[in-house]
Amino acid sequence: MAIHQRNDWYDLTRATNWTPSYVTEDELFPDEMSGSMGIPMESWEVYDEPYKTTFPEYVKVQREKDAGAYSVKAALERAKIIEKSDPGWVTILKQHYGAIALGEYAAVTGEARMSRFSKAPGNRNMAMFGMLDETRHGQIQLYFPHEYCKTDRQFDWAWKAYHQNDWASIAAKHFFDDIITGRDAISVAIMLTFGFETGFTNMQFLGLAADAADAGDYTFANLISSIQTDESRHAQQGGPALEILIANGKKEEAQLKVDMAVWRAWRLFAILTGPALDYYTPLEHRGHSFKEFMHEWIVGQFERSLIDLGLDKPWYWDTFMEELDSTHHGYHLGVWYWRPTIWWNPAAGVTPQERDWLEEKYPGWNARWGQCWDVITENLIADKEELTLPETLPLVCNMNQLPICGIPGEEHWDMKVYTVEKDGRLFHFSNEVDQWVFEQDPQRYEQHMSIVDRFLNGDVEPMNLQGALEYMGMEGVAELGRDAHDYAWIEKVKDNMKKAS
Incomplete structure (x- = not known):
C-alpha cells in the first residue's frame, strides 16, 4: 500500500473543529476555560504550529530519547558522581529536582486545558503531545534522583518539595498555580509556553546541560538535553496564539499576559539560576556569569521573539535590566543565611578567588555585597x-x-517596601512591578497567605524558628540546609590573610 507523505494529509487530520449540534459553541468552549476573548472559531483555525509531528513519529523519537537517557544512567551508576563531584554541583542537582520535578506534573494540567478547551485545533493537537512530554519529564526527574535518597535525605525533596510548606516551595507553587493551573487555555499558551518556557527554561536547559558536562556529570547532562528537546517543541504553542490575538485586535490583552508572566518567571529564575551560576558552580567551571548568560541566552532572543510577533518590550524592561546586576546576589545572601530552611546546601562562593571573579563580573560587588560577607x-x-x-x-x-x-x-x-492596604490587610511587595502584577487582578491573589502571614496568623507553632522548620516539613537535621562545603572556604580566607600579613 502506498504511503502518502505527511505534508499531504497532516493539516487535514489535525483540523478537528466541527459545528456542534446539541450544545452551543460557548458551552463547548466556555470563555473562562478557552480564553478566546470573543474571537470566532474560524479565526483560530489559522493557528499554525511551527513544530509538526504525528503520533507514530512522536512515539519513535521519545522511545529513543528514553532509551538513551536511561542507558547512560545505567552505564554510569558506578561512577559515584555524587560522591566525587564538588558539593556545589550536588547542590544544584538538589535545588533543580526539588523546584522542577513536580512542576512538570503541574504543567500536564496546563497542557490538558489547552488540549480540551483551546479553539485552535493546532493548539489542541500540540498540547496532547505536550501532556505526554510533561508527564515524561516529571517521571524521569523523580526516577533519577531516587537512587540518591538512601545516602542523602535532601534528594527526597524532589518529590517532597511541593507537598510541604517550605517558603521556597510556596514561591514555586504560587508561580506555577498562577500561570498554569489557574488559567484558561490561551493564557497557559502565552504565560507558560511563551513567557516561561520560550523566555527562560528552554535556554536555561541548554546551558545547564553544558555545565553538567563540564562538571563531569554526563548522566544529568544527557537527562536535561533529552528534556530540552521536548521543551523546544511544545514551547512553540504560545507564538501562534499571540499572532491570532494581535491579528484580531487583542494586542493589549496579549501584551498584559506576556508582561505578567515574564516578570513572575524572572523573579523565580533569579533565585534558582542566579546563585547556581555565580556561587554554586565551582570557579573552574564557570564559563560565564549569570548576567552574561541572561544577556546572551535570554534577553537577546526574547527581544527578537517579541519584535517578530509585533509586541513591545515589557514596560518595566529597564528595571529588569538593572536587576540583572543585583537581585540574585541579594537572594543568594538570604538563602545562605536562612540555609536551615531549605532542602539544599548553598555554597557560599566567596573565597578570595571567587570574590575577585565576582568583582570582575559585577564591578562594585565588594563595596556592596562583599561587606556583608566580611561580617x-x-x-x-x-x-x-x-x-x-x-x-x-x-x-x-x-x-x-x-x-x-x-x-x-x-x-x-x-531598601524600599511597596505596601498596599486592601480590606484592612497590608500587602508588601519587592518593587513597583510586583505591586503592578498584584493590582491587575487582586481577587486572584489577595486570599493567599505568605509564609510570614501564616507565622503572624498563628498557623506556625511554636512561633519561633524551630516551629517554622517543623511547619515547613523539615524532618531532622539530615534535611536542613547547611553550608555546602562545611565552611572549608574559610581556610582559604585564612591562608589569604596570612599571605597578606
Missing part, C-alpha cells in the same frame, strides 16, 4: 557560627513569595 566571614573565623544563622523569618513579598531584598552599601542602599 559573616569574621564571625566564622571567630567560631561564632550562631551569629550566621537566622532567629526568625524575613519580610516576604506577597506576589513572588520571596524575601524582599535591597542593595547594601553606603552609596547604594535602596
Whole structure:
C-alpha cells in the first residue's frame, strides 16, 4: 500500500473543529476555560504550529530519547558522581529536582486545558503531545534522583518539595498555580509556553546541560538535553496564539499576559539560576556569569521573539535590566543565611578567588555585597557560627513569595517596601512591578497567605524558628540546609590573610 507523505494529509487530520449540534459553541468552549476573548472559531483555525509531528513519529523519537537517557544512567551508576563531584554541583542537582520535578506534573494540567478547551485545533493537537512530554519529564526527574535518597535525605525533596510548606516551595507553587493551573487555555499558551518556557527554561536547559558536562556529570547532562528537546517543541504553542490575538485586535490583552508572566518567571529564575551560576558552580567551571548568560541566552532572543510577533518590550524592561546586576546576589545572601530552611546546601562562593571573579563580573560587588560577607566571614573565623544563622523569618513579598531584598552599601542602599492596604490587610511587595502584577487582578491573589502571614496568623507553632522548620516539613537535621562545603572556604580566607600579613 502506498504511503502518502505527511505534508499531504497532516493539516487535514489535525483540523478537528466541527459545528456542534446539541450544545452551543460557548458551552463547548466556555470563555473562562478557552480564553478566546470573543474571537470566532474560524479565526483560530489559522493557528499554525511551527513544530509538526504525528503520533507514530512522536512515539519513535521519545522511545529513543528514553532509551538513551536511561542507558547512560545505567552505564554510569558506578561512577559515584555524587560522591566525587564538588558539593556545589550536588547542590544544584538538589535545588533543580526539588523546584522542577513536580512542576512538570503541574504543567500536564496546563497542557490538558489547552488540549480540551483551546479553539485552535493546532493548539489542541500540540498540547496532547505536550501532556505526554510533561508527564515524561516529571517521571524521569523523580526516577533519577531516587537512587540518591538512601545516602542523602535532601534528594527526597524532589518529590517532597511541593507537598510541604517550605517558603521556597510556596514561591514555586504560587508561580506555577498562577500561570498554569489557574488559567484558561490561551493564557497557559502565552504565560507558560511563551513567557516561561520560550523566555527562560528552554535556554536555561541548554546551558545547564553544558555545565553538567563540564562538571563531569554526563548522566544529568544527557537527562536535561533529552528534556530540552521536548521543551523546544511544545514551547512553540504560545507564538501562534499571540499572532491570532494581535491579528484580531487583542494586542493589549496579549501584551498584559506576556508582561505578567515574564516578570513572575524572572523573579523565580533569579533565585534558582542566579546563585547556581555565580556561587554554586565551582570557579573552574564557570564559563560565564549569570548576567552574561541572561544577556546572551535570554534577553537577546526574547527581544527578537517579541519584535517578530509585533509586541513591545515589557514596560518595566529597564528595571529588569538593572536587576540583572543585583537581585540574585541579594537572594543568594538570604538563602545562605536562612540555609536551615531549605532542602539544599548553598555554597557560599566567596573565597578570595571567587570574590575577585565576582568583582570582575559585577564591578562594585565588594563595596556592596562583599561587606556583608566580611561580617559573616569574621564571625566564622571567630567560631561564632550562631551569629550566621537566622532567629526568625524575613519580610516576604506577597506576589513572588520571596524575601524582599535591597542593595547594601553606603552609596547604594535602596531598601524600599511597596505596601498596599486592601480590606484592612497590608500587602508588601519587592518593587513597583510586583505591586503592578498584584493590582491587575487582586481577587486572584489577595486570599493567599505568605509564609510570614501564616507565622503572624498563628498557623506556625511554636512561633519561633524551630516551629517554622517543623511547619515547613523539615524532618531532622539530615534535611536542613547547611553550608555546602562545611565552611572549608574559610581556610582559604585564612591562608589569604596570612599571605597578606
